[in-house]
Amino acid sequence: MAIELKALPFEQSALEPHISANTLSFHYGKHHAGYVNKLNNAIEGTDYAAKTLEAIIVESSNNGDQGIFNNAAQVFNHDQYWLSMTPDGVEPPGGALAEAIERDFGSFDALVDQMKAAAASLFGSGWVWLASNDGALEIVSTQNAETPLVDGKDCLLTIDVWEHAYYLDFQNNRPGYIDVFFDQLVNWKRASELYA
Numbered sequence: 001m002a003i004e005l006k007a008l009p010f011e012q013s014a015l016e017p018h019i020s021a022n023t024l025s026f027h028y029g030k031h032h033a034g035y036v037n038k039l040n041n042a043i044e045g046t047d048y049a050a051k052t053l054e055a056i057i058v059e060s061s062n063n064g065d066q067g068i069f070n071n072a073a074q075v076f077n078h079d080q081y082w083l084s085m086t087p088d089g090v091e092p093p094g095g096a097l098a099e100a101i102e103r104d105f106g107s108f109d110a111l112v113d114q115m116k117a118a119a120a121s122l123f124g125s126g127w128v129w130l131a132s133n134d135g136a137l138e139i140v141s142t143q144n145a146e147t148p149l150v151d152g153k154d155c156l157l158t159i160d161v162w163e164h165a166y167y168l169d170f171q172n173n174r175p176g177y178i179d180v181f182f183d184q185l186v187n188w189k190r191a192s193e194l195y196a
């Protein structure tokens with residue numbers, strides 16, 4: 001059972017003018033696809049080959065199989081990242097998630113400000129997540145391929161802050177990319193559905 005490269009949930013040009021088709025052709029077509037290929041090569045003939053992606057991530061983390069963990073987690077993280085964006089415009093969260101944001105962060109604007117700050121200040125490569133820890137919302141910053149999944153947290157939303165996510169469009173302007181992600185592209189509808 002090979003791990004598959006899931007289809008993007010939108011066309012490669014769908015996020016323009018905010019994130020270019022050129023960026024997506026490299027980010028999805030080279031980086032994400034590369035993690036899938038390396039993972040499948042690494043697990044072939046091992047006990048991991050019959051397991052789900054999530055099980056591979058947790059078990060390789062526990063076993064210290066760093067190479068397998070890095071590629072498996074990066075496949076999962078990118079699957080989450082594409083689903084965290086929508087070309088249909090930003091709508092604020094609703095329902096139970098909106099109430100939980102008020103409870104845990106005071107306001108929606110405060111949450112966004114804190115997520116932007118976490119993404120801007122993450123040193124090197126990594127991810128910033130909105131995760132649910134048994135219903136309690138947390139902003140989680142992870143280095144490299146690390147993912148809240150290994151701590152049993154549910155991933156509601158993530159922004160990729162590896163340079164490959166933005167360098168072709170924004171060069172070194174990471175804050176510009178972060179603003180575009182949260183102001184133009186972020187998919188609160190999916191996060192609200194997951195939380196509910």
Ligand code: FE
Binds near residue numbers: 031160162164
């Ligand atoms: Fe990436």
